Amino acid sequence: MDIRLKVNGTEHALSVDVRTTLLDALRERLELTGTKKGCDLGQCGACTVLMDGRRVLACFTLAVAAQNAEITTIEGLAGDNGPLHPMQQAFLENDAYQCGYCTPGQIISAIACVTEGHARSDDEIREYMSGNLCRCAAYPKIVAAIRQARPLMETR
Amino acid sequence: MRPFAYERAGGAEAALAASTRHAVQEGPPPQYLAGGTNLLDLMKIGVMHPPALINIGALRGAHGGIQADAAGLRLGALAHMAEAAEHPAILSDYPAIAQSLQLAANQQLRNMATLAGNVLQRTRCNYFRDPSWDACNKRRPGSGCAAKDGVNRLLAVLGVSEACIASYPGDFANALAAFGAEVGLAGPDGSTRRIPFEDLHSLPGDTPHIETNLLPGELITDFHVPAGPWTRRSLYLKVRDRASFAFALASAVVALDLEGGAVRDARIGLGGLVAKPWRSREAEDALRGRRLDETTAQEAAEAAFAGAVTHGENAFKPELGRRTLVQALLQAAEMEA
Numbered sequence: 001m002d003i004r005l006k007v008n009g010t011e012h013a014l015s016v017d018v019r020t021t022l023l024d025a026l027r028e029r030l031e032l033t034g035t036k037k038g039c040d041l042g043q044c045g046a047c048t049v050l051m052d053g054r055r056v057l058a059c060f061t062l063a064v065a066a067q068n069a070e071i072t073t074i075e076g077l078a079g080d081n082g083p084l085h086p087m088q089q090a091f092l093e094n095d096a097y098q099c100g101y102c103t104p105g106q107i108i109s110a111i112a113c114v115t116e117g118h119a120r121s122d123d124e125i126r127e128y129m130s131g132n133l134c135r136c137a138a139y140p141k142i143v144a145a146i147r148q149a150r151p152l153m154e155t156r
Numbered sequence: 157m158r159p160f161a162y163e164r165a166g167g168a169e170a171a172l173a174a175s176t177r178h179a180v181q182e183g184p185p186p187q188y189l190a191g192g193t194n195l196l197d198l199m200k201i202g203v204m205h206p207p208a209l210i211n212i213g214a215l216r217g218a219h220g221g222i223q224a225d226a227a228g229l230r231l232g233a234l235a236h237m238a239e240a241a242e243h244p245a246i247l248s249d250y251p252a253i254a255q256s257l258q259l260a261a262n263q264q265l266r267n268m269a270t271l272a273g274n275v276l277q278r279t280r281c282n283y284f285r286d287p288s289w290d291a292c293n294k295r296r297p298g299s300g301c302a303a304k305d306g307v308n309r310l311l312a313v314l315g316v317s318e319a320c321i322a323s324y325p326g327d328f329a330n331a332l333a334a335f336g337a338e339v340g341l342a343g344p345d346g347s348t349r350r351i352p353f354e355d356l357h358s359l360p361g362d363t364p365h366i367e368t369n370l371l372p373g374e375l376i377t378d379f380h381v382p383a384g385p386w387t388r389r390s391l392y393l394k395v396r397d398r399a400s401f402a403f404a405l406a407s408a409v410v411a412l413d414l415e416g417g418a419v420r421d422a423r424i425g426l427g428g429l430v431a432k433p434w435r436s437r438e439a440e441d442a443l444r445g446r447r448l449d450e451t452t453a454q455e456a457a458e459a460a461f462a463g464a465v466t467h468g469e470n471a472f473k474p475e476l477g478r479r480t481l482v483q484a485l486l487q488a489a490e491m492e493a
Contacts, residue, residue, distance in 0.1 A: 001162070018162045021196075042197055045264060054238075054267045060196050061268070064162055065189065065211055109264065118263070130400035131262025 003067050007032065008076030022066045023047045023058035026073060034074035034104045038133075045132035048105040048112075049073050055112035057131075074104035077111075086156065087111050090149035091142075098136035106132045110146045111153070119150045157199045161186075161208035168219065168375060171212050172344040175373035178208035185372060188212045190234060191269035193261075194277045202287045203278075203295060212375070219377050220270075224249060229381040233272035233340075237328070238263060240271060250381065252390035252409050253335070256327040259394045262401045272376035275329040275356070275433070276368065279322035280403055282307055293319045294364040309469040310403060313477070315431030316465055320364030322431065324357065325403050329433035331392060334409040334425025336435075337381045344373040353379065357432035386411040386423050389493030393484040395428070395476065404428030406477040408484035412448070417489075419443040419452075426460060426481065429473045436460040439481065453485040454478070 005012050005022075007030060014029050023040070026032045026049070038046030040059045047058040050072035077085040084092070087110050097103045109132045113119050118128035125143050134142065161178055165171035171188065178186040186208035187195055198204040212234070220234040224245035231240060240246055241257035257266065260274070283289045283302040291300035303311055303321050312323035332339075337353040357368055370376075381387075390411035396402040409425030424439040439460040446452050457478035464474040 017159075019157045019159065041200060042193055042265065045262070048264055055264050056268050057193070057264050060191075060193050060265075062162075062189070062192065062196070062209075065164075065192070065213065113263070116263070127400050128263050131264045 001064055003064055005030070005063065005066060005071060006069065007071045008073060009070075016063050018062070018064055020063045021059055022049070022061040022063050022071070025063035025066075026058060026071075032073050032075050036101055036104055038102065038105075043133070044102070044105075045109060046102050046105040048109045048132065050108060050112060053112075053115070055109050072108070074108060077107070085111070086152035087114070087145070087149040090145040090152070094141045094145040094148060095138075096141040096145040097134070097138050102132060102134045102136075106134065106142055110142070110149070113146060114150050114153050119146050122147065157196075158205040160199075160206055162211070163208065164211040164214065166214050168212075168215055168342055168377070171210050171215065172342060172346075172373060172375060174208070174210045175375075176344045178210070179372065180207050183207060186210060188375060190273045191236070191265075192273075193265050193269045194273065198278060198285075201285060203285060222246070226383060228383040229253075231271055231379040231381070233376040233378055234270045237261070237266035237269045237271065237274055240328075241266060248388070249383075250331075250335070250387050250390065252387075252392045252411055253328065253331045253381070255392035256331040256394075256407075256409065259392065260327040271328065271379065274326060275332065275379075276376075277326055278367070280325045281311055281322040284322060294322055294360075294367075297363070297365045304467045307469065308467055309472075310405070311429075311467070311470055312431045313429045313464040313466050313470055313473045314426065314434060314461070315359050316467075317360045317362065317364065317431075319362055320360035320431070321467055321470075322360065322364065323428065324430055324432050324434075326433065327392065327394060327404060327407060327427055329353075329357075330407065330425040330427035330430070331409045332379060332381065333433040333435040334411065334423045335381045335384075335387065336423065337379050339379050340377040341370070342375045342377050343371055348377070350380075353433070354435060360431050384411075384413070384421075384423070386413040386421055389414065389488055389491050390423070391484060391488050391491065393480055393487065395480050406473060406480040408477075408481040410481070410484040410488040412485075412488050414448070414489065418447050419445065424456070424460070424481070426477060429470070429477050436481075438462065443485075448485060448489045450482070450486065453482045456485065457481040 036046040038044035407427035411423040439456040442456040
């Protein structure tokens, strides 16, 4: 099928097998490999992207069904050589990762967690970040990063 | 994933027509694609292989709203779980429904999944989900049930049959069942009908592969929850293996209409250990007209689980279920409503 995807403000025309997930289209066709494939079954959150500002799982989204939406991936948060998004900066400063594989999904999810208004306490952050697993168990630092980034995002 | 035809429907009529057009004589039926969080999951692991997916995302405009008025709560089939979980009227007047959604899945999944898709989600029984197991009467009718002697601590103890002990995994649907909701349906022949939500799902019996009473191609349009003096004093208590993003081992929906400490009326549902979304009229009857205390709560819980049937690993579930219900009842009695 011929489809159009709007990713990080750029429109792409591509032809895909109808079974192609948004995750595979991003990684294999558009070479946006920042979005990670963990379980590919909706259980780990590594593939979290924003669609029209809402966080969703790219592994459970068909590329053909993602047309007409504004998709934001980790690559779209900071421009080339531009300053990092406050959430990216906070993850760096808090050392909120070890291996880093889940980090793009964590950061996208964390941004949505703040914009949804679900980062008002550590307990709330933990609850609303439960869809993003970290096998290195950097959870305490992820919570700290979100706590740090929240006021910076709100005054942005 | 096996290949499938794909079509995006512009409206309900087009979706229903597409469902008929893509139906095949032998083999599984076409599927409507909304959130896709359970459908694509099951297609990827080789459990479902529909000949066609009909994308009904465009129906959100007509069938995605949420309205509350004096008669009750109307929930569009395509409203997302996350929207309903935070709707002000649901939070204030139907807290059990809001909690059943907040405590389900995670925020990414709740952003994607629709209410109708959520109630139609399939069991998480391992033997159903893994086609390398031959014996699953739900997946391969007549093949047997590997779960009865297998890993089954997540599976059901109420409503089960010799053929199947799969549990209905959802949370929200148990609240709809308890509150006596009604579901609106549209059929490919242009007809519409409304049925009690409790009649949407069927018990496994000898035919566990038949999970609902939906007709071929029928589409859920909305749910209606009738207003009642019990809806404000209501809660959903979910017990699970980890604090978030896990299916229930046991859960309880409790809604109480109290007068001076006595139960004028109650609505009670159970989850995590039931074969289908569950309302316990036995527990409601045990409480009606009586003072609610630990003794009567325990009696209601005994009544609710009188018919429990356990298998191996899940022998602990009737007791867990009783304790969950007792705690939910006592908590609801303490609510300010």
